Amino acid sequence: MKKQTSFILLALAFSTLITVLYSCKKDKDDPDEVEFDRKAMLANMGNQVIVPAYADWLDATNTLDSLVIDFTGAPDSSRLIALRQAFKDVYVSWQYVSPFEFGPAEQVLLRTNINTFPTDTTQISANISAGTYDLSATANLDAKGFPALDFLLFGTGKTVQEMISLYTTDPQAANRITYLKDLSMEIHTLASQVYDQWTGSGNYLNTFTSNDGTSVGSSTGLLVNQLNYDFEILKNYEIGIPSGKMSLGTPLPEKVQGYYSGFSMDLAQAHLSAFESIYLGKGNAGTNGLGLDDYLTLLKANYNGSMLSDAIQAQINKARTALAAIPDPLSDAVVNQSATVDAAYTELQKLLVLFKTDMPSALGILITYQDNDGD
Amino acid sequence: MKYIFPICLIGLIVTASSCKKEDPDPTPEETGYTIPTTYAFTNVDHTGQTQRIAMLDELSSYMNTGKISGTVLDAQKMKDMYANAGNPFSDATLNGSGKQLKNKTYAADQSLFDSYFDNLALASQSTVAGSNGVAGVVASSSDASKTYLLDANGIEYNQLIRKGLMGAIFYYQATSYYLENIVTDDNNTVTSGEGTAMEHHWDEAFGYFGVPVDFPTNTSDAAYWGSYSNQRDAVLGSNKTMMDAFLKGRAAISNKDYTSRDEAVTTLREMWERICVGSAIHYLNSVKLNLANDGVRCHELSECLGFIYSLKYNVDRKITDSQITDVLNHIGTNLYNVTATDLDNARDLLSTIYGLDDIKNIL
Numbered sequence: 144m145k146k147q148t149s150f151i152l153l154a155l156a157f158s159t160l161i162t163v164l165y166s167c168k169k170d171k172d173d174p175d176e177v178e179f180d181r182k183a184m185l186a187n188m189g190n191q192v193i194v195p196a197y198a199d200w201l202d203a204t205n206t207l208d209s210l211v212i213d214f215t216g217a218p219d220s221s222r223l224i225a226l227r228q229a230f231k232d233v234y235v236s237w238q239y240v241s242p243f244e245f246g247p248a249e250q251v252l253l254r255t256n257i258n259t260f261p262t263d264t265t266q267i268s269a270n271i272s273a274g275t276y277d278l279s280a281t282a283n284l285d286a287k288g289f290p291a292l293d294f295l296l297f298g299t300g301k302t303v304q305e306m307i308s309l310y311t312t313d314p315q316a317a318n319r320i321t322y323l324k325d326l327s328m329e330i331h332t333l334a335s336q337v338y339d340q341w342t343g344s345g346n347y348l349n350t351f352t353s354n355d356g357t358s359v360g361s362s363t364g365l366l367v368n369q370l371n372y373d374f375e376i377l378k379n380y381e382i383g384i385p386s387g388k389m390s391l392g393t394p395l396p397e398k399v400q401g402y403y404s405g406f407s408m409d410l411a412q413a414h415l416s417a418f419e420s421i422y423l424g425k426g427n428a429g430t431n432g433l434g435l436d437d438y439l440t441l442l443k444a445n446y447n448g449s450m451l452s453d454a455i456q457a458q459i460n461k462a463r464t465a466l467a468a469i470p471d472p473l474s475d476a477v478v479n480q481s482a483t484v485d486a487a488y489t490e491l492q493k494l495l496v497l498f499k500t501d502m503p504s505a506l507g508i509l510i511t512y513q514d515n516d517g518d
Numbered sequence: 519m520k521y522i523f524p525i526c527l528i529g530l531i532v533t534a535s536s537c538k539k540e541d542p543d544p545t546p547e548e549t550g551y552t553i554p555t556t557y558a559f560t561n562v563d564h565t566g567q568t569q570r571i572a573m574l575d576e577l578s579s580y581m582n583t584g585k586i587s588g589t590v591l592d593a594q595k596m597k598d599m600y601a602n603a604g605n606p607f608s609d610a611t612l613n614g615s616g617k618q619l620k621n622k623t624y625a626a627d628q629s630l631f632d633s634y635f636d637n638l639a640l641a642s643q644s645t646v647a648g649s650n651g652v653a654g655v656v657a658s659s660s661d662a663s664k665t666y667l668l669d670a671n672g673i674e675y676n677q678l679i680r681k682g683l684m685g686a687i688f689y690y691q692a693t694s695y696y697l698e699n700i701v702t703d704d705n706n707t708v709t710s711g712e713g714t715a716m717e718h719h720w721d722e723a724f725g726y727f728g729v730p731v732d733f734p735t736n737t738s739d740a741a742y743w744g745s746y747s748n749q750r751d752a753v754l755g756s757n758k759t760m761m762d763a764f765l766k767g768r769a770a771i772s773n774k775d776y777t778s779r780d781e782a783v784t785t786l787r788e789m790w791e792r793i794c795v796g797s798a799i800h801y802l803n804s805v806k807l808n809l810a811n812d813g814v815r816c817h818e819l820s821e822c823l824g825f826i827y828s829l830k831y832n833v834d835r836k837i838t839d840s841q842i843t844d845v846l847n848h849i850g851t852n853l854y855n856v857t858a859t860d861l862d863n864a865r866d867l868l869s870t871i872y873g874l875d876d877i878k879n880i881l
Contacts, residue, residue, distance in 0.1 A: 392833060
């Protein structure tokens, strides 16, 4: 009897030992040790997040284009106001596709073609007065896309009537109308192409879903890299540079995104929401499917003694609150409320550290793009 | 059989405790990593910084030839040295390094330095001795062997360029670029010879300080900022503070102790700024002793101006841009017309801003 008890205890001890050893192994952060269905995550990401975001944006570019035609056919204040609203809608919806600069978008350099800011107003004026221009030329990258439309629809210090006169009585009115139409059409064409590559003939959705490893060039690798690259655009270009982070503290208000329309913070908030959607695997219909958070949770990725996935969500919320404290126009806030802008920049930077170093490290993903050019 | 059970338990305890060790959240005290006393870390490479220091050496040597009356300086040659264009250096490894001073200069001021080269070259064309209103070479009134090439307002562009580039490149890159962006650097993937991106960028910031690995035990090869740290060390205690912070931060990064890293960043920025303002104050004091000596006064004031301009290149600086302007306004634009009161006003304003009133006389 005694012997038997000892044996049972011994067996129990061994099984505990094995359990401990096994749980030890799990701590080693090797993603391959854990069963996470990356393919299912990519399928959710593609079907519920990426393609719907492109579909929304494509719709918005279509609306924009028809309202451009409507306005330029008979420029008046109600048409201009409708067009401006459509411009805001499409620019906001762009923020949700900006992070997907791989595959079809990368092929057409979508982000560079669509949203290089600040825009070059001298180049825009030169193109308009010349009447001929090659929108695909490198020199015109900062004379087209949304930042150029921002200038063409809002201008600087002009009333609605003064803006309308630019499209009616101004000597350059006819050329300006053509330019506006050309820019809008290019955006719509690019949106159609990329959407088609994802869903139609190119079937990149399938490529994206099946490339389910973690090495350089895998879909998870591309997604995490571009999430970070684009997040740095939010942190640096939308907030940091205008507030003087690259100019030793001297604010550069004219560098904000949406300088002429002045809804920079709406754009920045949308951009942050886009990153949260990717992180959570949450579609625009509101369904929270498999995302990077679930992957981190399954890996039990740890951050200062708690879950990394929780830490990231908490930091996203902090960043959102900090951004919400900045009033539009941001171009004024960087001068008059620099402490508020700086506070938001700090929260974005903290979030970037989690996205760019802690998360990839836990997922076994390599950040391959270079941004900090030491030598 | 009796003895297997306890042994097995011991094994279990050992395994469990070794498992515990892998839990993160170690405080620095618990990790107990060692901070070395010299910059003897693995995978340290700051060749680019060492090469830029060597480039400024060669540029300085060339500019110094203008101190001999009748030597005309070539602005294009200096601009080529600045941008490393057309093999301008006698050291061929610098020509082929792919590195340059210009593209690492604070972007908004690159053209300013090009204009300084033009101004220096223009002054060197003078065929007469310099004086108030006249560009040319001016000798020290106490030692005729010491000469300085000044413009019509007494500005020695040679010094404005040297001290200015120390600020606009070395100080700026270290305090406002590397130490600013290091928080988002990768610290997991080790590149052979360079360490992680975060380690590498820390080493590059260290490289711009211009000191040997065993500084301050060895101060002999300290260049530029390292040299000025050494010159201010008796009053500021800058040598050990700077070096300890560089060592602490690098060890902290390698041990993923980011709290200590951030403390080191704060220390480095503060002390580096004190070295800069301390040097400006030092020259303001020194100029007063040489007020009647046109050559030395203008020379030292030009060095001083270079340090005052440099104050702006620290993103975390204590002084505001308008305060820098106020200090410069005290000195004025013509160094032949500066009075002792001007110098005191400039110095007192600086010492008040930086809380250095109690040591302003001994810097």
